Amino acid sequence: MSNTWNPDVYLRYEAYRARPALDLIAQIPLDVVGPIVDLGCGPGNVTRALKEHWPERDVMGVDLSPDMLTKARDKYGDTDVQWQQGDIATWQASSPQALVFSNAALHWVTDHAAVVPRLADMIVPGGWLAFQIPVTEQSAYQKCIRATVTSDRWADQLADVWMYKDPMGPEAFYDLLAPSCDPIDVWVTDYHHVLEGDNPVFDWIIGTGLTPYLSVLNEADQAAFKADYSEQVASAYPKQTDGKTLFLMKRIFVLAQKR
Ligand SMILES: C[S@@+](CC[C@H](N)C(=O)[O-])C[C@H]1O[C@@H](n2cnc3c(N)ncnc32)[C@H](O)[C@@H]1O
Numbered sequence: 001m002s003n004t005w006n007p008d009v010y011l012r013y014e015a016y017r018a019r020p021a022l023d024l025i026a027q028i029p030l031d032v033v034g035p036i037v038d039l040g041c042g043p044g045n046v047t048r049a050l051k052e053h054w055p056e057r058d059v060m061g062v063d064l065s066p067d068m069l070t071k072a073r074d075k076y077g078d079t080d081v082q083w084q085q086g087d088i089a090t091w092q093a094s095s096p097q098a099l100v101f102s103n104a105a106l107h108w109v110t111d112h113a114a115v116v117p118r119l120a121d122m123i124v125p126g127g128w129l130a131f132q133i134p135v136t137e138q139s140a141y142q143k144c145i146r147a148t149v150t151s152d153r154w155a156d157q158l159a160d161v162w163m164y165k166d167p168m169g170p171e172a173f174y175d176l177l178a179p180s181c182d183p184i185d186v187w188v189t190d191y192h193h194v195l196e197g198d199n200p201v202f203d204w205i206i207g208t209g210l211t212p213y214l215s216v217l218n219e220a221d222q223a224a225f226k227a228d229y230s231e232q233v234a235s236a237y238p239k240q241t242d243g244k245t246l247f248l249m250k251r252i253f254v255l256a257q258k259r
Contacts, residue, residue, distance in 0.1 A: 007043040007071035009207040014045060016193045020132045020251050021046040021103035025053055027185070027255055032126040034098030037062060039088045039119075039131075040105020044072025044081070050101060051081050057098065062086040063105075089115060093122040102131040104208075104251075112167060113176060120180045123258040129181065135188065135250040137166040140236040141205055148229045149213060157221070162212045173254050181256035193247040199234045200245050202226075 036054060038047040041061030051059040060082040063069050069083050088102070088109045100119045109115055120129050136142050142164055149158045168176070170186040177184050197203060206214075206226065214222050237245050 005042075005065040005068050005211055006207065007068050011043055011045070011071075012207060013193070013195075013204055016191075016195075017104065018046055018049065020189070020191065020253070022049060023189070024101075024103065024130055024132050024253055024255065025049060027253075028099065028101075028128050028130050030054060030099055030128060032098050032124055034096060034124050034127060035060065036099040036101060037093060037097050037122075039091065039100065039102040040064075040108065041072060041083070042068045042105070044068075044076045044083070046103050047072065047081055048076050050099075054099075058082070060084055062088070062091055064088075064108075096124040096127070097122050098124055098127040100127075100129050100131075104132060104134060106131055107133045107164060107167060112173075116173070116176055117180065120177060120256065120258060125258055127258050129177070129254070129256045129258065132251050132253050133167045135166050135252050137164065139248065139250070141201055141209065141233055141247075144229060144232040144236050145205075145209060145213075148225070148232055151228070153228065154213075154225060157217065158213055161216060164209065167252060170252065173252070177254070177256045181258055183257055185255040186253065188250060188252050191249045191251065193249060195245045195247050196243075197245075199230055201237045201247050202230045202233050204247065205229075205233065 035058035036050055038050055038061045041047045041063045044061050047059060047061035061072055062084050064085065064087050066085060069085055072083050088105065100123055106112065123129055148154060170188065173186055174184050195201065195204065210229065213225060217225055237247065239245055
């Protein structure tokens with residue numbers, strides 16, 4: 001799955017994708033000494049924003065995808081930010097962190113009940129865990145993914161492939177972190193991105209949500225799958241009167257201070 005991430009396709013909506021990360025960074029009152037890690041850092045633009053926000057800190061971006069890390073290194077260098085290949089599910093910090101941060105990546109990891117407290121364990125007392133996860137199981141674009149994947153044309157090849165599921169809700173995240181963190185701030189925000197173009201939701205989703213399916217298909221089938229999905233998702237997002245498309249993304253934010 002990791003090899004199918006295409007940094008250039010992903011970066012097509014860079015400003016919109018970075019917006020929740022910047023909103024989260026703005027809420028973090030970081031005042032203890034220690035390094036910062038950005039888990040699932042992708043092409044590195046958010047990691048770079050963390051470094052710019054806290055220039056004195058050691059900052060590291062961790063991602064599973066070699067292509068994403070190559071893009072991050074090419075764009076931002078390998079000097080004042082470190083890049084490391086790793087899987088969030090098993091990654092272990094080599095020293096205690098002041099901030100463990102993750103934007104739009106934890107939904108690719110299952111078993112949050114085990115992973116999230118483990119991330120909190122890597123943080124110094126007074127440090128912060130801060131993450132944002134999309135909550136999109138009921139969104140039109142996810143319904144279109146499920147409809148396409150389970151259609152007669154694709155079910156045999158794709159039925160067993162990973163399928164997005166919503167993360168746990170605010171109450172469950174709170175209970176998960178309450179033994180090790182206080183205060184815990186959880187909020188959910190609807191972003192209505194204003195997208196331009198003929199089928200912009202499709203353009204957005206091929207950079208993220210379609211990657212698990214495209215990764216198991218050959219080139220011809222990838223094209224056919226994209227065509228099927230493109231048709232479905234275009235009709236699910238009618239245009240506004242000015243021809244633009246409103247794309248709703250619901251996102252949950254968790255910001256917790258280690259005791
Ligand atoms: C939607 S992108 C988010 C990138 C970046 N955080 C941002 O805000 O732009 C998700 C990233 O998570 C990475 N990823 C997916 N599963 C992962 C895992 N188990 N461990 C580490 N990275 C993972 C992908 O390679 C991809 O770069």
